[in-house]
Amino acid sequence: MKHSRRIHASVAMAALTSLALSASLQAAEIKVGLVAALSGQSAQSGEAITRGLTIAMDEINAKGGVLGDKLVLIKRDDESSPPKGVTAARELISSEKVVALFGGIDTPVSLAIVPIANQNKKPFIGVWAAGTNITKNGATPNYVFRVSAQDDLVDIALIKYAMSKYNSKNPGLILVNNPWGESNEKGLKAAAAAANISIAGVEKVEQADVDVTPQLNRLKTAGADALILVANAGPGAQMMKSRERMGWNVPVVSHWGISGGRFDELVGPTAGDVHFIQTYSFFSPPTPASEKIMAELGKKYGVKTAADIIAPVGTANAYDAMQLLAQAIEQAKSTDGDAIRQALEQIESYTGLIKTYKKPFATPAHEALAPEDYVMVRYDAGKIVPVK
Amino acid sequence: MGLQEYLSALITGAGIGSMYGLVALGYYTTYAVSRTVNFAQGSSLMLGAVLTFTLSTQWHWPVFLAVLMALVLCGLWGYFVEVIAVRPFVKRNSDAWLMATVALGLILENIVLFSFGKDPRGQSSPLLQIGFDLGGLHLNALQLLIPAAGFVIASILALGMRFTTLGKSLLAIAQNRIAARLMGIDSEKLIGIAFALSGIFAGIAGILIAPLYTVSAGMGTVFGIKAFAAAILGGIESAAGVMMGGLLLGITEALLVTALGSTYAQMFSFGLTIVVLCMRPAGLFGKRGVNKV
Numbered sequence: 001m002k003h004s005r006r007i008h009a010s011v012a013m014a015a016l017t018s019l020a021l022s023a024s025l026q027a028a029e030i031k032v033g034l035v036a037a038l039s040g041q042s043a044q045s046g047e048a049i050t051r052g053l054t055i056a057m058d059e060i061n062a063k064g065g066v067l068g069d070k071l072v073l074i075k076r077d078d079e080s081s082p083p084k085g086v087t088a089a090r091e092l093i094s095s096e097k098v099v100a101l102f103g104g105i106d107t108p109v110s111l112a113i114v115p116i117a118n119q120n121k122k123p124f125i126g127v128w129a130a131g132t133n134i135t136k137n138g139a140t141p142n143y144v145f146r147v148s149a150q151d152d153l154v155d156i157a158l159i160k161y162a163m164s165k166y167n168s169k170n171p172g173l174i175l176v177n178n179p180w181g182e183s184n185e186k187g188l189k190a191a192a193a194a195a196n197i198s199i200a201g202v203e204k205v206e207q208a209d210v211d212v213t214p215q216l217n218r219l220k221t222a223g224a225d226a227l228i229l230v231a232n233a234g235p236g237a238q239m240m241k242s243r244e245r246m247g248w249n250v251p252v253v254s255h256w257g258i259s260g261g262r263f264d265e266l267v268g269p270t271a272g273d274v275h276f277i278q279t280y281s282f283f284s285p286p287t288p289a290s291e292k293i294m295a296e297l298g299k300k301y302g303v304k305t306a307a308d309i310i311a312p313v314g315t316a317n318a319y320d321a322m323q324l325l326a327q328a329i330e331q332a333k334s335t336d337g338d339a340i341r342q343a344l345e346q347i348e349s350y351t352g353l354i355k356t357y358k359k360p361f362a363t364p365a366h367e368a369l370a371p372e373d374y375v376m377v378r379y380d381a382g383k384i385v386p387v388k
Numbered sequence: 389m390g391l392q393e394y395l396s397a398l399i400t401g402a403g404i405g406s407m408y409g410l411v412a413l414g415y416y417t418t419y420a421v422s423r424t425v426n427f428a429q430g431s432s433l434m435l436g437a438v439l440t441f442t443l444s445t446q447w448h449w450p451v452f453l454a455v456l457m458a459l460v461l462c463g464l465w466g467y468f469v470e471v472i473a474v475r476p477f478v479k480r481n482s483d484a485w486l487m488a489t490v491a492l493g494l495i496l497e498n499i500v501l502f503s504f505g506k507d508p509r510g511q512s513s514p515l516l517q518i519g520f521d522l523g524g525l526h527l528n529a530l531q532l533l534i535p536a537a538g539f540v541i542a543s544i545l546a547l548g549m550r551f552t553t554l555g556k557s558l559l560a561i562a563q564n565r566i567a568a569r570l571m572g573i574d575s576e577k578l579i580g581i582a583f584a585l586s587g588i589f590a591g592i593a594g595i596l597i598a599p600l601y602t603v604s605a606g607m608g609t610v611f612g613i614k615a616f617a618a619a620i621l622g623g624i625e626s627a628a629g630v631m632m633g634g635l636l637l638g639i640t641e642a643l644l645v646t647a648l649g650s651t652y653a654q655m656f657s658f659g660l661t662i663v664v665l666c667m668r669p670a671g672l673f674g675k676r677g678v679n680k681v
Contacts, residue, residue, distance in 0.1 A: 039506030041604070177650070204650040208610040210407075210601045213400045214645035217393040234508055234602055241600065246396070247519070247526030266510040266602050 036104025052318025172224030233261025405638020406538030430612020436591030466587020623674020
């Protein structure tokens with residue numbers, strides 16, 4: 001009898017110890033959330049962002065974590081759908097208790113998450129979606145930051161590139177029919193007006209469009225001497241296939257949405273005709289950070305060369321964004337949303353993958369990257385390489 | 389906008405429209421025989437494209453064999469839809485097959501999403517590389533093959549319905565199922581065959597459209613909806629009608645984009661469908677039904 005009591009007591013002790021242990025283990029985690037397209041036409045963007053965040057987190061955790069705790073990534077697939085993104089963001093904040101959120105490629109999804117982040121005082125860092133209103137959302141204080149390109153600035157760069165590279169004086173715009181396309185329509189028209197050139201026309205492409213020939217015919221008739229494309233991989237590929245069918249060899253300059261999927265496979269041989277913008281190229285001269293990340297990409301994901309990196313901009317932006325967030329949490333000495341926000345605005349310097357950031361964020365400037373960080377690239381046999 | 393642009397829109401519209409028509413032929417086949425519709429048609433289109441891509445590109449089967457196997461499986465899928473999602477409800481005089489076929493289509497879409505992958509893939513075709521100029525327009529072989537295939541299949545179906553024993557049996561079931569059974573026609577089996585045919589038609593559409601589009605689990609959804617609009621527009625009780633309905637919808641969409649720009653095209657094309665239906669409820673080529681009281 002005594003023996004059995006002793007066994008019961010030891011079982012109870014063991015259970016309590018394991019409970020306490022698991023509680024202490026849970027307390028030793030700082031959760032950060034990611035809401036991105038992990039499936040669908042932009043699935044590669046979500047995978048690339050996950051890789052960048054994971055490599056940065058593993059590096060931080062190997063050095064002892066943040067505030068002595070380990071960083072943990074909780075991912076949710078928004079399927080490029082704003083309602084699904086909103087549900088995921090709410091769940092991550094209320095159930096998973098994440099300290100901050102990262103966003104994916106889709107501007108409409110990020111725009112839908114912005115009010116939730118601001119209401120719940122959770123820092124939301126965009127690492128791909130470039131919609132201007134994501135960070136310039138009118139909220140004070142503003143919990144939304146970005147380590148990525150911004151549409152208004154990209155639009156200026158695209159117009160400038162079309163003019164300098166192709167001597168374009170009358171480009172046609174072909175834009176995805178969603179808020180991201182609309183945001184760029186305004187930006188591109190303003191950029192063209194500022195550069196004193198005309199716009200041949202504005203045509204929209206739907207996510208499910210099979211043939212874009214009628215839209216392209218309208219632009220061709222209007223005398224477009226170059227096309228400026230703002231779309232994700234699927235509709236962008238449909239536009240390029242229609243251009244090929246028409247036999248119209250007009251130059252194409254594109255925003256970076258096309259690099260979020262298998263654009264080169266979907267388009268075929270003419271994928272290389274598109275020159276598009278990126279915030280970073282792994283073909284840049286190597287730095288300690290890029291060498292470290294290449295090694296990790298090889299170890300974790302079997303990446304052999306820079307050309308094998310899928311959607312490189314997602315990995316690069318996400319890596320730097322995660323490092324900046326970790327630095328802010330350390331600086332704030334707290335995981336409180338408002339403290340992290342203030343700390344992000346007070347970061348002095350960080351030497352990252354894309355560049356050495358000097359005061360990356362301030363009030364109200366929440367953009368870590370500027371036009372001088374943009375590079376033009378193209379597909380070459382399935383690989384993204386800089387334009388010579 | 390010049391004549392050439394409208395001619396180009398006409399060819400574009402005829403290509404897409406024939407695809408709507410092919411899928412809509414499946415709606416016609418099942419409706420004509422059983423007064424039920426296979427709303428999983430979009431998923432059959434997707435299945436045809438996904439299977440052909442998997443077998444030919446990933447498993448390196450000869451294209452002919454891959455297409456044949458894909459169509460056999462699409463036919464089996466159509467038959468399966470009838471047995472699982474239509475027959476049990478029709479037997480109980482219930483209209484729940486409406487929801488059941490939609491649900492089965494969604495289930496297949498999700499199975500493909502997890503097995504095939506979430507990334508849309510690009511199907512290459514040598515037909516895309518065969519290009520030629522026609523009246524100042526640059527065309528490829530696939531653009532001409534698609535409408536041609538649509539019309540050949542619609543003609544075979546129309547002739548088959550009229551002149552073969554199977555076709556006559558199917559029409560007999562449509563006219564009076566009990567009388568047909570008394571004449572020794574196995575109506576259950578033939579309705580199953582009609583659903584298998586509907587799956588094959590959609591599969592052909594999927595295989596033909598894949599090189600022009602992308603291959604993914606969700607590729608059939610919009611096609612399924614538009615094809616149903618085409619069937620209603622043309623008159624779901626006429627094979628030629630649904631094919632013409634598909635062509636009309638495809639060409640109208642392309643012409644509207646050419647004339648007015650892409651922003652309002654969807655709104656106008658579906659608006660036009662509603663207007664036509666208000667004026668001719670049985671569709672453009674359908675005959676008004678007679679109710680004997």
